[in-house]
Amino acid sequence: MGADFTFERIDHVQLDIPAGAEDECRAFWSGVLGMTELEKPPVLKARGGCWFRGGGVEVHLGVTPDFRPSRKGHPGILVHSLDALAARLTAHGHEVRWDHDLPGHRRFHTDDRLGNRLEFLEPAPAPTEA
Template sequence: MTEHSPEHSSAPTSDDFAFGGLHHVQLAIPPGAEELCRQFWGGVLGMAELEKPPVLAARGGCWFRGGGLEVHLGVEEDFAPARKAHPGILVRSLPMLAARLEAGGHEVTWDDNFPGMHRIYAFDKLGNRLEFLEPKESTPNP
């Protein structure tokens, strides 16, 4: 047992409140970049844009949903793209997604260093890093 084990702490564990998944992932964008977001998240990735609640719409940004994933793009005045931090997004048909990204002008980097997963990295139109993964048993290696 380590000093961080539950036996040595009265802190709650994730079993105490049962994580149920992510509601959304938020990425930062610069002011006025909503159209670039629509081109990438809506156009290239084919996600549906969601209507933001009026009080939040006044802040700028935009929201998208596709499959079980929701992405919120929020305005940050002194924006800097996330070059290391990133969402890891599970997908089906990773080779098809890679081809779609490349056809949309986005460089794709394949990286099979994650055991049990095929994965690619790409960047959105604002330079935010994105990781897309698919279990190896569900797709052949490209």
Template sequence: MTFGLHHVQLAIEPGSEDRCREFYVGVLGLTEVPKPPELAARGGLWVRAGGLELHLGVEADFRPARKAHGSSV
């Protein structure tokens, strides 16, 4: 069995697209992916690293996750 991921959806606060773009594209070096026009109207942005995309979607009542974390190997 082979398993793969296409994308992960992360919530961002309204109006934070430029700040997120600076971090994910400017600092981490990910590539911004154009969103389809019908989804672009909702705000947010999509970025790609290799074969994995991060979809950063605007959430009107955004609250940061209290236990969010990551790790590296």
């Protein structure tokens, strides 16, 4: 049976943060990763949190009263120049944990300043014939 709709793309990913952690989020998402902070609509701004965009990726950080960092669930963000990103994160004190278990991709996991798990990946180069 066919559906009367189609999926286009993910509009954004939301991660939980504790109240008052917006400046820590800005330091990581804008300061370390270089994403641009977006102006939230006034009705949503009153709830706290902050939004960021870089390339085609948008991350919303929303305040939750019983915050616990997400240790398993995570966004998987496709990047270009994965090694450069890994070096930047390491230079800013973030552990980069390489994972070689996804065929066709190079990837690593790291954590934001609040302990939320993040995955960054890029397609692996095609093998060359000898």
